[in-house]
Amino acid sequence: MPDIDYTYQQLTGADVGRLKDLLRVFGEAFDEVDTYQRAVPSDAYLSRLLTKPHFIALVAIKGETVVGGIAAYELEKFEQERREIYIYDLAVLEGHRRKGIATGMIDELRNIAAERNVYVIFVQADVVDGPAIALYESLGTKETALHFDIEVRRSKPGLDREGRM
Numbered sequence: 001m002p003d004i005d006y007t008y009q010q011l012t013g014a015d016v017g018r019l020k021d022l023l024r025v026f027g028e029a030f031d032e033v034d035t036y037q038r039a040v041p042s043d044a045y046l047s048r049l050l051t052k053p054h055f056i057a058l059v060a061i062k063g064e065t066v067v068g069g070i071a072a073y074e075l076e077k078f079e080q081e082r083r084e085i086y087i088y089d090l091a092v093l094e095g096h097r098r099k100g101i102a103t104g105m106i107d108e109l110r111n112i113a114a115e116r117n118v119y120v121i122f123v124q125a126d127v128v129d130g131p132a133i134a135l136y137e138s139l140g141t142k143e144t145a146l147h148f149d150i151e152v153r154r155s156k157p158g159l160d161r162e163g164r165m
Contacts, residue, residue: 006101007061008108013051016043021066022059029068029091056085058108060092060101068092068101070109074116085113087123090132102135 011018020040027036041049049055053074060068071089087109092101106121113121124145125132136142 005062006067006096006099006104008104009059009061010108010112011050011057011059013047015050015057016046018059018066019046019050019057022057022069022071025066025069025093026071026089026091029093030089056109056112058105058112060096060105062096067096068105070105072109072121074118077119082119083116085109085116085118085121087121090123097131103139106139 009015009018011022023036023040027033030036050057056070056072056074058070058072059066068091069089070087072085072087075084075086077084087106090102090105109121112118121140123136125136133142
């Protein structure tokens with residue numbers, strides 16, 4: 001059962017501050033602060049992103065502090081008229097783990113998926129991330145797959161892997 005001291009909120013275009021808090025949570029939880037804080041997008045960019053129907057950001061809040069969150073994308077399929085939701089990132093700060101927060105956030109995402117008539121929610125987990133694998137196994141069916149990053153060929157010289165100058 002999720003701890004009742006936590007609330008869950010789906011972010012809107014007006015919640016840029018909370019999305020920036022979520023970026024800090026991801027950086028700390030994944031031990032990748034540089035990835036999530038080195039080049040934080042502008043407020044205008046984040047506000048636009050939060051208004052796009054395919055992007056879903058959920059946060060777990062204790063008091064006024066963001067302690068966890070999900071960044072997910074709704075994907076339209078081509079083989080059938082249906083949609084899936086892909087959980088791109090999910091994290092809970094270390095001091096708040098093992099309290100049902102991740103499950104609570106996924107339950108909130110399930111509600112959003114049901115409202116949108118989404119077919120399935122899917123997520124990837126690193127093989128070395130035992131706690132994440134245990135969580136996802138408790139909620140769904142495991143499929144074995146490999147993940148490959150295919151580098152994009154840049155037509156403009158001087159762009160880095162993220163497409164920035």
